[in-house]
Amino acid sequence: MKILVLGGGPGGLYSAALLRKNHPDWDITVVERNPHDATYGWGVVFSDRTLSSFREADYPSYRDITNQFVVWDTIEVRYRGETIRCGGNVFAGISRKLLLMLLQNRCREFGVKLKFLTEMREPSELDGYDLVIASDGVNSFVRRTYAEEFKPSVTYGQTRFAWLGTRKVFDAFTFSFRRNEHGLFQAHIYPNDGLASTFIVQCDPQTWRRAGLDHATEAETVAYCEKVFAGDLNGEPLLANKSDWIAFPTVSNKTWRFRNIVLIGDAAHTADFTIGSGTKMAMEDAIALANGFERYGGNIDAALNDFELERRPAIDGIQRAAAESNRYFETTTRYEYFEPMQFVYYLLTRSGRISYDELRRRDSSFVDAMDRWFYARTSGAGHPNKLIVAPSPMLAPLNLRDLTLRNRAVMPAPANYAARDGMPDEAYAAQLDELAQSGASLIVTDILAISPAARITPGCSGLYRPEQAAMWSRLTKQVHDRQAKIAARLGHAGRRGATRARNEGLDLPLIGDGWPLLSASPISFIPGGPVPREMDRADMDQICDQFVRAAQMADEAGFDLLDLHFAHGYLIASFISPLTNRRRDNYGGALENRLRYPLEVLEAVRGVWPERKPLGVAYSATDWARNGLEPEDAIAIARAMKDRGVDLLDVLAGQTVLESRPVFGPYFLTAFSDVIRNEAHIATITGGDITSTDQVNNIVAAGRADLCLMEPPRLNAHYRYIGTDTGAIDGRTGSQG
Amino acid sequence: MRVGIGLPGGVPGVDGSMVIEWARKADDSPFTSLAVVDRYVYDSYEALTSLAAAAAVTTRVKLATTIVIGPLRNTATLAKTAATVDALSGGRLVLGMAVGAREDDYQAANIDYRQRGKIFTQQLAALRGLWESGTIGPRPVRKGGPEILVGGLSDQAYMRAARYADGYVHGGGPPRAFARAADRARAAWRDAGRPGLPQLWGQGYFALGEGAAARGIAYLKDYYAFTGPFADRIAAGLLTTTQSVIQYISGYEEAGCGELVLLPAIAEPSQFDRLAEVCRSL
Ligand SMILES: Cc1cc2nc3c(=O)[nH]c(=O)nc-3n(C[C@H](O)[C@H](O)[C@H](O)COP(=O)(O)OP(=O)(O)OC[C@H]3O[C@@H](n4cnc5c(N)ncnc54)[C@H](O)[C@@H]3O)c2cc1C
């Protein structure tokens, strides 16, 4: 077999070495345009996990690499004059140059031909080989040549960064955040070897321009950065090495193989530099490629197929984490109001790959300190340094006006559509009682309609008759007796009203016994469905009065918190979204107008809802649809509501229109809550399939939300299959059938 | 978790009487359902017709499509056929539907492949209405018509399942993959305000006994050839030993699956018996 490896970076060299090791008779040539000892960049970082995969693949090169490594286990963060360290993250660093030397040696030992100072420019140069491994880096010539087949996409990050170095030896992976008159700068600093450290400086594009770095020479860049990070460098100079300012290119390809050509490493995929995984991905690609040929011998097609199947999920995961990390560094200023402890917690968990429990496994004393800080801050329990014992963030209390919630877990009490004339049935009451014993601090009712016509289905509960208020008085007391609090969620279905119980599906219109619908504009929710009437002034006054009356009843019934439902395409939401509001009066058009009526309702309700009780609003942060609401609108809406006395926002998404592109997945609403909370500086609830206490701790500790709506535990996860008896389960879970 | 078994009509060359005999054994087995998959351009039996035949020789087990490719069929025809199978079986039909993945099926049926999502949504929106209004009889046994499941791996699929169906049916793969999809299906369900939990169905292929593995793998590689690289992966997931069947079942159970359908990769009566034996031992 005759193989061309184009590009002598870590991906190319390692795959050449591994393939030749397993197949000494294969004719393998590495072609590299640079001289053998030229290289850019400084150090490369690997985790212990990555190192063990190197050990498995080729012990001698692993041994050579690790012999040259500096190993450390601490991440240090310098922020607002404080230094916080977190241990237990085993890393090893080596200079890129040394790594390439070791891999070149290994190639020579196995008899791989190395051709330096040879640049390939013509597609025809790729002919005449059985296999071409394109490890020619981020600007891959092979990828560009066959763009039709690989279908690459390259997108650029917003931030600018420059790779620099310093002779000062840092003893930990160090993040330093420094603000000056131009803006915020962050440095990612890590030791390469015992003699030097890599020092990457990053900032947002506005800061970069304000600082004049967009037209700075290399020397000017160095001088500027030395000044910004003087506190970290202690007089040591920064060193440049082709240190241009770069916007990071994220490369993806539809496929990594075409005929006998395979893309690996940066040529195939890149992931934002802020998770430092480029070299790791390239070398793990090499291992997977070698394994493919181990499995399928000389069958190139099968081996390449195996390689791609093996690596896709891994690369997807890394690219997702990288996108999260990139998003964080693009919006770091959003979190600059955080106190150092929380700032660091967010930074460490930014990519979603490390959770609260995982961080505790790495460094329990760091997480203990976090717990103490969080508890001291939220409970008023004095200075964190005086505390010895503190609960985890999930178990810390939250104060909203005069209401104290004893922890951060909230349980929704979903509708069972069995209410009669708006009165919940006994099963619903029993469910509430059960939830009140769940340990959650707060129970949220399903939407209580503010009038009979406000109901989504005839089986929905309401809060518009004295009997209902009386029933709720009993139910709230029952919840209070269990030491929990309860929120009333008030709403009007609008154009999604008069539908059947949701047991069979959503938005199925009632046949025959429906009622007239109202909305901001006369647009039916489903094609061919009932068309709502456009609300006129009289309708608006009447609905507002009904909200006010319901709020008064909720207060009398003993509810602790009110949650107005302004989301999911229901009545009030229909005013807010441009997709459902086509009004030409004062209540349609620009966001300010579309928000006018919702804010009128809000003010009227706040006027009667007791000062000491908190008011919440559930609203949509995005319509997940073209021309619909976007998070930027949602931030403006949050600010307007906060100004009118709203204390808590339940950040939802979608369900505005039928044709939308939602994104589900574990806690899929939390990213929206994060934006709203930390831009508008208001308490938020997030939900979206939060099922573990680890998730709640993580979300709350990082300041992504203040409260989490949890799902009831999944009973059927513990079901045991026992033959044909469909209902039965074993003793593990008790009675549930 | 319940376990069902596939009818062997998806394997080329299978004899019709064998399919019927296979079905006949189901009532008196540990299996809770008989299932079929759908494919036009292949030597395989039509899904709902097969279930009609199975209805005639069973009284207990559910009859499930996991799945039929909805858009290939005119909605009225699908409503009529499904209602008929439901009536013939006394309400045992579970209608799993998805958009499918093969363009050649769409070409054969003369349906625009690019419109598949749109057609599917319209179809889901219309089916219940057709059954309930009685415009297209026979009247299904259950008031709302047969139970509907939606399959697929896009966020649209989870949303369709939450909006129009009684649950979600997964296309097969290791329990981990099922668990991820199930999480999303549940999230969409909750988000839509549907009461309770969605029904969650999973599936997998088996070929048990000496020499069965190679034959089963050959079949799967052929059947899934259109998926290109993934045919090998699917074939690699074939359950060929008692141990792997048991692990697969318990993996799905842990992941919260409600009913797992195991489809035969070899059309021989002994396959039914071998799988039944494994399940009885659980
Ligand atoms: C300035 C800079 C600094 C970096 N520093 C670090 C770091 O410190 N740590 C880290 O983990 N990652 C770093 N990276 C990322 C890291 O280099 C890559 O992710 C990793 O090297 C990918 O390996 P590779 O083998 O796929 O490609 P590369 O290492 O990029 O190797 C590609 C090779 O192909 C050669 N080549 C390209 N085209 C041709 C052609 N037509 N003919 C002949 N030869 C060709 C190039 O000269 C190059 O040597 C850095 C990237 C840049 C741009």
Ligand SMILES: Cc1cc2nc3c(=O)[nH]c(=O)nc-3n(C[C@H](O)[C@H](O)[C@H](O)COP(=O)(O)O)c2cc1C
């Ligand atoms: C610029 C840069 C930033 C990094 N940031 C982190 C980080 O925040 N957390 C971390 O655990 N490792 C970080 N690393 C170290 C490792 O490169 C990274 O953990 C490793 O690639 C992940 O591999 P794993 O999936 O084997 O754990 C960083 C490395 C670099 C070069």
